[in-house]
Amino acid sequence: MSGAESAPIRLGTRGSALALAQSQRVADSIAARTGQPVELVPITTHGDTSTASLASMGGVGVFVAAVREALLAGDCDVVVHSLKDLPTTPHDGLVVAAMPKRADARDALVSRDAVTLDLLPDGAKVGTGSPRRRAQLRRRRPALQIVDLRGNVDTRIGRVLGDKEGVDADLDAVVLAAAGLERIGREDVITEHLGIDGWPTAPGQGALAVETRADARGPLRSALKSMDHHATRVAVDSERAVLRLLEAGCSAPLGAHAFIDGGMLFLSARVYSPETGERVSSAHALYLEDTKTPAEDAAARVVEDLLKQGAAELAPLGGTP
CATH class of the missing domain: 3.40.190.10 (Periplasmic binding protein-like II)
Incomplete structure (x- = not known):
């Protein structure tokens, strides 16, 4: 050699x-x-x-x-x-x-005393740095206190559970990407996986x-x-095409998820108001063999539908796409 x-x-x-x-x-x-x-x-x-x-x-x-x-x-x-x-x-x-090949695309809740999102008491402090997650929390649990959060995954976990480095446990829960917790071997701290259907995550998550x-x-x-991994690429490309066609930044209050099943690409997306959690949603499916550009075609249909429903007025979508 x-x-x-x-x-x-x-x-x-x-x-x-x-x-x-x-x-x-x-x-x-x-x-x-x-x-x-x-x-x-x-x-x-x-x-x-x-x-x-x-x-x-x-x-x-x-x-x-x-x-x-x-x-x-x-x-x-x-x-x-x-x-x-x-x-x-x-x-x-x-x-x-x-x-x-994509890992788990879901968000996960890490909470003190293993309390699920729906059972957190009113006024509980939940940390996230994501505009999408803040909007989703406001919609699902408007009485929670949402706290802006930065730092690496261990620091965020420490804000709930405490840690040996002296991070104060000043939050009741945080929302993180399930895939990230799995990749660093911290699945043990997950209280609840938040289902994609009701809680779509960032395009490309996982x-x-x-x-x-x-x-x-x-x-x-x-x-x-x-x-x-071809199926991952097609699915993720369609999710990210929604971002691009909406001219939205990576931190826009938008969730999208796609998957392939039975030769069909299924794509759904949801845009939220960051202030109220109000939302608009769209979903479309197409056969992969019917087009040379399935990711683009599915995303174009979803975006057209979202814009007709007022997505651009509902949320600030501008940013670095």
Whole structure:
């Protein structure tokens, strides 16, 4: 084996426990397919160091920019994103080369004393940094106190359950992505999974995007091609197309979910008022074999329906798509 063939593949990642966990899974898969070692290259982003809210920083895309810059600069060969954090606008010089099979797309409630959402007492403090989750909480439980929340997953859990690092347990519950809890081995803290039908989650939630430079070739590109899960890509592409066609930012108060069954793509989406939780919904299905662009076609139908129902007036949809 030549030096070039044995050189480690460098995978750029944020330094949070969740980012490291999901990046290591992808690294192990790449190593198994290429026979080459894969090393993680930690990258600090503005979103990791800022104390400002996500909205004031321009949404969750702030976690993506520095990682992409490192990839374009040649500091790493491949990067992994949580797809719900990835802007829908393609980035010049980069390509999402793989979307591995999606994990659990649901949100999960972590509460003190294992109290479910519907049984939390009026006035209970529930933490979230997501406009969508805030709107959903306001609609389902208007008497709760909703507290803006930042920090990594362990910090958020600590705000409810306390931890050895001295985080004050000042909240009664938090809402987090179930997939993130699973990836860091914290499923044990989940009180309740919130069903997709009544609680749609962010477009792409539970899925990962493995991104490389567009000119990447050789074993790495081949490995990523074999990791790509077609059903996940079509479903997630349709969800994210809803965001793009609505010209909505990643942090818009919008939930969407798609899946494939029996040769059909099913897509539903819901837009919320962040103040009241009022909502409009749409759902459509189509046969995959009837169109060359099923994700785009399904999303176009859903978006047309949402706009006819007043989605643009109901919620602020502008932002970095």
